[in-house]
Amino acid sequence: MRRRRTWTRRTDYGTIILHWILVGFLLIAIATGLRIAAETPDRTWINALDSLLPQSTVWTAHLPAGVGLAAVAIAYVVYMPLAGLWRRVRLDRVRLLGLVGGKQPRWGAINVILYWLFYLTLISQLVTGGLLYLGSANGMVSACHWYGMWMIFAYAALHVLSHLKLGGMLQLLRIFRPARLGVPQKPLDPVDLLALLAEHSHRPTAPPRVTQTHPRPHRPETLRPQKAKRDPMLDQLVPRATATPQPRQNAETARNAVRPRRRSVLHANPLVVAAASAFVGASFLLAIDRETVDTLHIRHIGSVDAPVLDGDTSDAIWRTTPPLYIATAQGGNFDGNGATTIEVRAVHDGTWAYFLFAWDDPTRSLKQLPLKKTADGWHLLHEGYELGDEHSFNEDKFSVMLTTLDVILAGDRTFHAGPTPAAGKPGTLSGRGLHYTMNESTFLDVWQWKATSGGASGWMDDAYIGPPAEPTQDQIDRKTPFRGGFALDPGTANYSDNFEVRASGDYRRPIKPRRLPSNFRAMALATGKIDLDPNHGESDGARWYMTESESVPYSDALDAQIPVGTIIPGVVIAGEYSGDRADVRCAARWAAGRWALEVARRLDTGSQFDKPITTGTFMRLAAFDHAQTRHTRHVRPIRLEVE
Secondary structure (H helix, E strand, C coil): CCCCCCCCCEHHHHHHHHHHHHHHHHHHHHHHHHHCCCCCCCHHHHHHHHHCCCCCCCCCHHHHHHHHHHHHHHHHEEEEEHCCCCCHHHHHHHHHHHHHHHHHHHHHHHEEEEEHHHHHHHHHHHHHHHHHHHCCCCCCHHHHHHHHHHHHHHHHHHHHHHHHHHHHHHHHHHHHHHEECCCCCCCCHHHHHHHHHHHHHHCCCCCCCCCCCCCCCCCCCCCCCCCCCCHHHHHHHHCCCCCCCCCHHHHHHHHHHHHHCCCCCCCHHHHHHHHHHHHHHHHHHHHHHHHHHCCCCCCCCCCHCCCCCCCCCCCCHHHHHEEEEEEECCCCCCCCCEEEEEEEEECCCCEEEEEEEEEHHHCCCCCCCCCCECCCCCEECCCCCHHHCCCCCCCCCCEEECHHHHHHCCCHHHHHCCCCCCCCCCCCCCCCCCCCCCCCCCCCCEEEEEEECCHHCCEEEEEECCCCCCCCHHHHCCCCCCCEEEEECCCCCCECCCCCCCCCHHHHCCCCCCEECCCCCHHHHHCCCCCCCCCCCCCEEECEEEHHHHECCCHHHHHHHHCCCCCCCCCCCCCCCCCHHHHHHEEEEEEECEEEEEEEEEEECCCCCCCCCCCCCCEEEECCCCCCCCCCCCCCCCEEEEE
């Protein structure tokens, strides 16, 4: 019995290799991209995918995946024509006419159209991703990058469907069945056509059939081949030979007569050439990145030229110091954009370094967790504070991070996503992750300015990020958020909260203030016009803290004198900054929708928790618009160059 032959569809090994490398980079880029997008306030639903998404080194995986996608794209562009496979994706008139043809031509045309939509989407993702990385993007570019990812998801499903419709499972499974690359078909060459005609014209014609008319056998005459008629056009191209040549010789003569001599060509494996092109392209991108690192030049000045820390940008030294602009995004608020551009200037006098940071902020937000008296007692005004994610009643803040780590994305190595990112430690209340370092000896220097707490009296909190700390009892009991490796430098500060600490779910109940204003009418004048809309800023001259001298410890008798509806500050200023926590001085001023913050710190404090301000140190910046944790960020670090 004859065995039935089974046809197996296969794909050349070069296409299979490039295909699965592309899929691998896409999976990495999408997984890390979703984790990055989860930090955007309106996309917290992504946290439901915590078990599927990476927790740390997210940016440091996302960016190489982007470079890998660019390299594979280059390899595809080189490989397809060299391998003679460009006709697979050719979108011409004949292919488009297949849309109105039978099932096979129709799905073939749809498949090619999907290819081109994917190519355009991938190019868009690479361009928008590059702009976001370089800090040259806006909200529209970020939105295009976000929706482009979902278009790739849709393409993957449609791509599988189109191949199933085109040839069933055999067509779909061919991407798993490698085969050698076939010899590419040559395009039609007129010279080869003329040579073929010449060869055909010199072939002997078949002998004519002889019809026997006499019944007797007779000796057939020797038939001579008829002489073929020669095309006069060929006489001009191929000279008439004196002797009758062999057909192959005639064809060769015709080719040599028409074609000029060509030099020998070295034919390389198309996949090897494509891989080499991809390597060169990726190396070029990395070289450009290294040569375009944002650098902050800190020039040397005389001590008499040092700026006065008053938040006024009109100092002569600032007018002659060129700025560096850093675009930051993915924060909370900022008129719903979550983005702002930070302007940086810096100088030093050999002992102190001076910085001027300026950024756009539509609201001058000073209300740090105020308290309001109602009929049943005092209540803390908040939206998310119980989860460590206050985004309404919070002061404006600004953060600086310094590190000497020789990595392009030092900040990314300090963040670990997920509800319980530190093994054996309490989980986060917000489910967003923690800052900490993996190495016991690695510390990052952090300065944090707060518009009401400390900042109003001229101090920035000096802090650090290190390995995960041991949790306090309040953190274990989930009264306060566990902060991972973020901690304040040793020393004291001059501010404190004006309410008792509670479990995260108890802040909706009435709360007892620690201190009450000794004169609530004078306090109301100090806070200015009260507007509880978080998107409306405070009036000029307003302050939202109480000093120790204008307040007294809580008492029922004094509380009875304060009318219902009164709002008092949630911050008390008392004492002084001291120790390592008092290393950074500052002054800030808000005007016309813009904060200006002047900062001074010694070039080298000698503290183990601080980083020296020297050439090769990296800086990262973040701005907060009445948000507790949702700050803006930038991808590339700033390299300091000290004169």
